[in-house]
Amino acid sequence: MRIASYWLACVAAFPSLCLAAGSCERLVATASPDAPPYAWRDPADPRKLIGASVDVLASAAAQLGVKIDVLYAGRRSQALEEVRSGRMDILADAVLTEADLEHLDYVHPALAFNDYLVWSRQGSTIPYTTLADLPGHRGVMSAKARPTPAFAAFAAEHLTLQPAENLTHTLESLAQGKADYAVAPRYAGAAAVAALGLDGRVVASEVAVDRPGIYLAIAQDSACNDGWLRGQLAKKMTELAASGGIQPILQRNAERWKQQQQAMSGAVKP
Incomplete structure (x- = not known):
């Protein structure tokens, strides 16, 4: 539910404070399920996605006080369609294309360059x-x-x-x-x-x-897409780019994926 009852109560009591914090308390994101180290299905819970893009988005959402779920929505084309339609709010590993500019608002700068x-x-x-x-x-x-x-x-x-x-x-x-x-x-x-x-x-x-850029992209039809959210996410991406903080996140998730692959390979050996 995009706007909860306590949010309405907050607006009534402290309008300037609450409106400054945006109008969304929960975001639903997705990504390609086979794009490590950026995103892939969680072997422990295949309904969810894990990876560097997910970590960055989760960290940003936590700082903004917004709950986020990053869920598996099918193969890449299906995930993209879920966000294009507005049924999901954010694509966590979007590649910038002219066609998708009609449906998605890309957050700049890029999360990373692949x-x-x-x-x-x-x-x-x-x-x-x-x-x-x-x-x-x-x-x-x-x-x-x-x-x-x-x-x-x-x-x-x-x-x-x-x-x-x-x-x-x-x-x-x-x-x-x-x-x-x-x-x-x-x-x-x-x-x-x-x-x-x-x-x-x-x-x-x-x-x-x-070196294609990997972006966070917000559905134009998302009920959560407003200037506050776009601005706050852009601020977080700018801070991340300035600090060089994406490299250790990518390396950590690449190692995480490698270990999972090695574990699965060992599990199927006779």
Whole structure:
């Protein structure tokens, strides 16, 4: 319930104080369920999402005195539709697109930038320093990746970049010699390499080929979308960017996801 009875009583008794604090006591957010370290389903409670985006949003909501639930709403397209429709208030890992500007108010600055790196087998002879080095080589990238439109256009025109089912299959294809290089995120890629036992076999370049921003985005049709909430979230994102505080959160959640993957892998072994 967006506006509770005690809120109405507060407005009646202390209008200036309560109106300054916004008009929403509870927010419902969602995100892609398979985008570590930003968001993924909680193995302990699959109805909920966990990850770096969830941690940042929960911390901001706590400071603002607003309760928030970050819930699983289905695959990414379903999660996006739940927020576009206003049935959920916030998308916690939105990528900025022109089409979604009609439905979502993006909170600036970005929560983080998702560095996509070029990964290759140890000892590879690919002399990668820029994107111009990749044409003519066989590449692979997860079909679930969310690159910027500029990189997607460049890849479609100049690169031989085959889609893999997910990040795990992307890195396994590279390790097995089915591709010369892979394009994969920095943190999720490193965690997946460790979880798959590929340390020392697969390595990453430090030069990012793409850096899509990851944003908090509020549904324009959300009953909670007002200037106070947008402003307060923007303030929190500005503080986070200035402090560099997102990096330890990303690293902590990448390690968390890696440990969960290793635990699940061990559980299915005979």
